Amino acid sequence: MxxxxxxxxxxxxxxxxxxxxxxxxxxxAFVAQDRWTWREHFGTxxxxxxxxxxxxxxxxxxxxxHAVASNxxxxxxxxxxxxxxxxxxxxxxxxxxxxNIGNDTFRDAIRL
Numbered sequence: 001m002x003x004x005x006x007x008x009x010x011x012x013x014x015x016x017x018x019x020x021x022x023x024x025x026x027x028x029a030f031v032a033q034d035r036w037t038w039r040e041h042f043g044t045x046x047x048x049x050x051x052x053x054x055x056x057x058x059x060x061x062x063x064x065x066h067a068v069a070s071n072x073x074x075x076x077x078x079x080x081x082x083x084x085x086x087x088x089x090x091x092x093x094x095x096x097x098x099x100n101i102g103n104d105t106f107r108d109a110i111r112l
Contacts, residue, residue, distance in 0.1 A: 004025070005025075014072070015070065015072040015075065015077070015078030015081070016069060016070055016071060016072060017069075018070065018072075018078055018081045018082075018086065019068045019069050019070070019081065019086045019090045020069075020090070022082070022086050022087050022090065023068070023086065023087060023089075023090025023091040023093065023094055024091075024094060026052075026087050026088075026090070026091040027091040027094040027095055027098070030045050030046065030048070030049045030091070030095075031098070033045035034046065049091070049092075049095070052084070052087070052088045052091070053088050053089070053091070053092045054088075055084050055088055056084040056085050056087070056088025056089040056092070057088070057089065059083065059084045059085055059088075060085055060089060065085065066080070066081075066085060068085060068086060068089055068090045068093065
């Protein structure tokens with residue numbers, strides 16, 4: 001539910017921004033889990049995030065890799081962007097930004 005809600009918050013002009021839509025929704029889902037999870041029972045959700053990120057970085061080493069942001073000219077080309085690099089590496093970039101600028105600044109930027 002969180003992924004869908006926040007995925008809809010970032011509306012794309014064209015498929016080039018698909019990475020931001022999907023990466024933002026993925027990242028925010030983990031932020032919400034971190035705030036609402038009973039860590040004593042389930043541990044930190046960031047371990048699952050790291051697994052996803054590592055899978056994406058493994059795909060990023062291949063010769064078939066691509067940039068997080070695409071230059072899709074058609075909808076068919078954009079379909080190739082629904083992969084671990086878009087979700088995992090893209091959300092990892094947002095996580096780095098989040099932890100560097102802080103929760104309050106990140107939240108204020110989203111509000112704007």
